[in-house]
Amino acid sequence: MEIINAFALIINYIIIPGLTYGCQLALGALGVTIIYTVLRFSNFAHGELMSFGAMTSILITWIISYFGISIFPLPTVILALPISILITISYCLLVDKFCFKYHREKNSKNVISLIVSIGVMFFTSGLIRVLIGPNDRTINDGERFIISAREFKEITGLTEGISLKLSQSITIIVSIIAVVLLFWFLNKTKTGKSMRAYSDNKDLALLSGIKTENIIFYTWLITGTLACIAGTLYGLDKSYKPFTYLQLVLPIFAAAIVGGIGNPVGAIIGGFVISFSELLITFSYNKFLSYLIPINFLPEGSLQLLSTNYKIAISFIILVLVLILKPTGIYKGKLL
Amino acid sequence: MKTDFISEKKYINSYFVCAFLFLLVGLFQSWNVAFSILNLCLISSIMSIGINIQWGNSGIVNFGVMGFAAIGGLCGVLISMPPTLEVWKDGTAIILIILFSFLISGILIKKFWKIFVHNKHLKILLSIIIILFSLYLIKSIFIPSTNFIENTNSAKTGYIGGLNLPIILSWPIAGLFCGVIAFLIGKIALGLRSDYLAIATLGISEIIIYIIKNEEWLARGVKNVNGLPRPVPYEIDLQKNEFLQIISETLNLSVIEFSSLIVKSLYSILFILVLLIIFFLLQKAIKSPWGRMMRAVRDNEISAEAMGINVKKRHLQVFIIGSAIIGISGAMLTTLDGQFTPSSYQPLRYTFLIWIMVIIGGSGNNHGAIIGGFAIWFFWIQAEPIGIFLIELITIFLSDQNEMKLYLLNHAAYMRLLLMGLVLILALRFFPKGIIEEEKRL
Numbered sequence: 001m002e003i004i005n006a007f008a009l010i011i012n013y014i015i016i017p018g019l020t021y022g023c024q025l026a027l028g029a030l031g032v033t034i035i036y037t038v039l040r041f042s043n044f045a046h047g048e049l050m051s052f053g054a055m056t057s058i059l060i061t062w063i064i065s066y067f068g069i070s071i072f073p074l075p076t077v078i079l080a081l082p083i084s085i086l087i088t089i090s091y092c093l094l095v096d097k098f099c100f101k102y103h104r105e106k107n108s109k110n111v112i113s114l115i116v117s118i119g120v121m122f123f124t125s126g127l128i129r130v131l132i133g134p135n136d137r138t139i140n141d142g143e144r145f146i147i148s149a150r151e152f153k154e155i156t157g158l159t160e161g162i163s164l165k166l167s168q169s170i171t172i173i174v175s176i177i178a179v180v181l182l183f184w185f186l187n188k189t190k191t192g193k194s195m196r197a198y199s200d201n202k203d204l205a206l207l208s209g210i211k212t213e214n215i216i217f218y219t220w221l222i223t224g225t226l227a228c229i230a231g232t233l234y235g236l237d238k239s240y241k242p243f244t245y246l247q248l249v250l251p252i253f254a255a256a257i258v259g260g261i262g263n264p265v266g267a268i269i270g271g272f273v274i275s276f277s278e279l280l281i282t283f284s285y286n287k288f289l290s291y292l293i294p295i296n297f298l299p300e301g302s303l304q305l306l307s308t309n310y311k312i313a314i315s316f317i318i319l320v321l322v323l324i325l326k327p328t329g330i331y332k333g334k335l336l
Numbered sequence: 337m338k339t340d341f342i343s344e345k346k347y348i349n350s351y352f353v354c355a356f357l358f359l360l361v362g363l364f365q366s367w368n369v370a371f372s373i374l375n376l377c378l379i380s381s382i383m384s385i386g387i388n389i390q391w392g393n394s395g396i397v398n399f400g401v402m403g404f405a406a407i408g409g410l411c412g413v414l415i416s417m418p419p420t421l422e423v424w425k426d427g428t429a430i431i432l433i434i435l436f437s438f439l440i441s442g443i444l445i446k447k448f449w450k451i452f453v454h455n456k457h458l459k460i461l462l463s464i465i466i467i468l469f470s471l472y473l474i475k476s477i478f479i480p481s482t483n484f485i486e487n488t489n490s491a492k493t494g495y496i497g498g499l500n501l502p503i504i505l506s507w508p509i510a511g512l513f514c515g516v517i518a519f520l521i522g523k524i525a526l527g528l529r530s531d532y533l534a535i536a537t538l539g540i541s542e543i544i545i546y547i548i549k550n551e552e553w554l555a556r557g558v559k560n561v562n563g564l565p566r567p568v569p570y571e572i573d574l575q576k577n578e579f580l581q582i583i584s585e586t587l588n589l590s591v592i593e594f595s596s597l598i599v600k601s602l603y604s605i606l607f608i609l610v611l612l613i614i615f616f617l618l619q620k621a622i623k624s625p626w627g628r629m630m631r632a633v634r635d636n637e638i639s640a641e642a643m644g645i646n647v648k649k650r651h652l653q654v655f656i657i658g659s660a661i662i663g664i665s666g667a668m669l670t671t672l673d674g675q676f677t678p679s680s681y682q683p684l685r686y687t688f689l690i691w692i693m694v695i696i697g698g699s700g701n702n703h704g705a706i707i708g709g710f711a712i713w714f715f716w717i718q719a720e721p722i723g724i725f726l727i728e729l730i731t732i733f734l735s736d737q738n739e740m741k742l743y744l745l746n747h748a749a750y751m752r753l754l755l756m757g758l759v760l761i762l763a764l765r766f767f768p769k770g771i772i773e774e775e776k777r778l
Contacts, residue, residue: 042531099761111397111530115695116764118688123757125684129750246684250542253535313546316539323536324524 001158006291008160012149014283018276020168020237023175026271027230028248029255030182030264031223037199037262038219039100041113044249046227048124051245052091053228054235055132056084058139065141075142077236078170084232089224095120096220104216121246128242137240139232140167171233178229179268182222186264191218199262247312254319260329269330274315282308347703347772354710361718368593371600373717375672378607379665381709382614384693385702386661389618391691392699392774393627394654395634397534400521402686403541404659406548406678407517408510408666413555413676415506416565417498423485424496431481433496485553495556504567506667507610514663515656522655526648538683549678561676568602571595603672610668611706614661618702630654631700684753689716692760698770707771715759716752723751 028050035043043049060080070076099120103113145151146169149161186192191214198205198215206212231245238244255274259266285303306314322329362370383401390396486494525536549557574580574595584594621627633640633650641647670676689712697708715722727748731741763770 042535099765102765109530111534112764112768114397114531114534115691116761118691119757119760119764121757122684122688122692122753122760126750126752126754126757130744130747130754133747134750250535250539254539257532257535307550309550310546313543316542316546319539320525320536320543323528323532323539327528327532 002291005158005160006288008158008162009288009291012160012162014276014279016162016164016168018272018279020171021278022272022275023171024230024234024237024271025251025255025275026268027175027178027226027233028252029259029267029271030179031226031230032252032256033259033261033264033267034219034226035223036256038195038215039104039113041100041110041117042253043117043223044114045095045117045120045124046223046252047245047247047249048121048128049088049092049224049227050231050234050248051128051242052124052231053084053088053224054139054231054240054245055128055242056087057081057228057232057235058132058137058240060084060087061139061141070141073143073166074170075140075167075236077139077232081229081232085225085228088228089221092220092224092227093217095124096216101216125242125246132242134242137235139236139240142166165237167233167237171237174229174233178226182226182264185222195219250319251312251315254315254322257319257327258322258329260331263329263331266329266331273330274318277318278311278314281305281314282311347707350703350707350771354707354714357714367597368600371597371604373714375600375603375607376717377710377713378604378611379669379672380690380693380713381706382607382611382665382668383662383690384697384705384709385611385614385618386658386665387690387694388658388697388699388702388705389661390654390658391694392701392705393622393634394630394651396526396651396655396658397530398537398655398658399534399683399687399691400537400541400544400659401662401690402681402683403537403544404514404518404662405666405669405686406541406545406681407514408663408668409670409676410548410555411510411513411663412503412506412564412667412670413561414496414498415501415509416503417561418500420485420488420493420495420497422488431477482551482553493556494559495553495561502567503565503671504606506671507664510663510667511660514666515660518656518659519652521659522652526651526655538687541683541687545678545681555676555678558679560678562674564670564674564676566674567606567671568599571599574598607668610664614664615702615706622702689756692756695760696763696770698772698774700774701770701772704770704772704774711771712756712759716756719752719755720749723748723755726751 028046031049032043032046035041035046057077057080060083061076064070064076064079069079071079099116100113103116143166146164146166147162149163152161152163153159184192186196194205194210195215195218197208198210198212205215234245234248251274255270256267257270258273259268259270261267282304286298289303290298358370358374361373383405386404387398387401390398485496488494521537521540525533525540528536548555551557552559555561571592572595575591580594580598581591584591587594589597622630629640629645630650632643633645633647637647690709693708693712694705695708696712697706698704724745727741727744731738731744734741
């Protein structure tokens, strides 16, 4: 019984939140990685693109609920998601046309594109704040819990409860669907294959008749979709605050680089590495150990590697360590 | 020498435009506003000179401006504030500082192992021992002593305090200290290329901010340090001065306004002095063979290396110099504010805005960096009125009670982000060389 309680504790405080946050990071990192492999620059505006996606989802949800449409147990955002994905994709394509295209055709250094992406970041964050304001917005209007900690305790009779929020399960399910579709697209369809060919060897791809325009279009299509889904899911899980998305950029880069930038599988693995190490390092193990070993043998004081204040800093530390010690990441991504 | 003449004329014109803008603000808004904008413009200019020497002259992408500015500000606190005697008397603080530096150097030791230890298993064993030992040190000495410091008179001090020296001394010391930190960062990170270096320095600067925010024994963390001593007299003392009272009466200004004007202009004079010193030293360096070498490294690393230049060493050198300059400006900023607020350090404001200044001003040219600092900071402050004006212009056909118009006017403050992004994108596209081009040297 004690052991089951310890496991329940771990599942509740580490595995469920870790999976959710990991999914959000992985979706973001996939977007960054795809832009990096095809267009060859680090897109600092990706966080704001996610925020833009979340914002359009909220605006469309407002319109939908104005007409009184709802799918109650589920949040209305799910209905709004397809439309907001389309809007985010068109925004991405517009941004590309007016900002990145010129530098791509001029063959500017990739640092210049990076600085342009910072301009896009400023512009988008300004646009978001003008359109929706800087305040906190809750998106989740559906059922809060699938199973709450109290219900779980009553059913199983354990002292530790496991709670599963609806938003968490939606995040995990939608992410799995998105990732499966993405890999199907990249590995099975002709366009996906030509995209991979283009990222692998640009000149050879052009020589075999692959059109650059098409590749760029599909790249932004995928990036916009992923950014919108990731942003909306993050907002759904934690309530939408525009400024948090700027702070998400570095964890996303950390995930992409830890996995090996340019490798989609790496991006997913990286997302989970970052999210779980954040939770595992800042988790206080006192209660967990109290179930496993007799109280007399418990060490004094809190058994925490780093205080929870450093939670976000952990992703930066991992990022810097990986960059210095093994810049290619776990999956041997591309190296600049 | 015709080209020289043209570029010289252009930057003199730009300085005149800047002066004219300040005159406008002084006449139409108020001289107090004009001087507070000027002071921050000067600090921003110094920061952008720091980035310019790294990016414009040697092509290093340093996104860690925020971290170095914060370290500079921290120096301001640690130099100028009175020491907290209770924690120094029994030596807790000294132990803590030694331990802290030991822990930081412990991370670096790994870098130097290569010289002594060659066995892979021995390396792993040693690193495990070091990690366990430092964990033991943290548990047994570090945490109790930090708790002790943070709990001594926590409402007022609760940190180790400073050295009680004049705050102006903190400016050169901040430069030195940031130089040392930049040496450590550069040693481990400068091997990375462009994009990776940008991300790494951004990450490192975030880590620095996290440490300053959370290690309350160092500088009170998010509780802020207020009331830093000043290098200039206080307004209240000036108001008591009879001579100044007479002058303010003849100038037809209130004494309060006049005294704050004097204080602000004194700051401006100090900052202009620092700016001029840094500027002339750098101009000398850039025109010397050293500057030529740096440009050679920037333009083509491989051929520079072939010519026998040690590219790594040059990069490290310039990284240290630029970061030291940013550190100096960080200390100046804290001096001007009179307080140290770690939570105010945001990458948007301290890293990316400074980068916009360098790009807009014209990278590779120190005049450009100064003008860029002035122009962008001016624009950043004045973007709200400009935004309101633009919204009025766009919605000119709508009535004043129109909800959309009112909504947009309420959010006009955020127009500055939007406009800044637009300016950067347009600048990179239509005048990538900036306001003042890099001088062509024959």
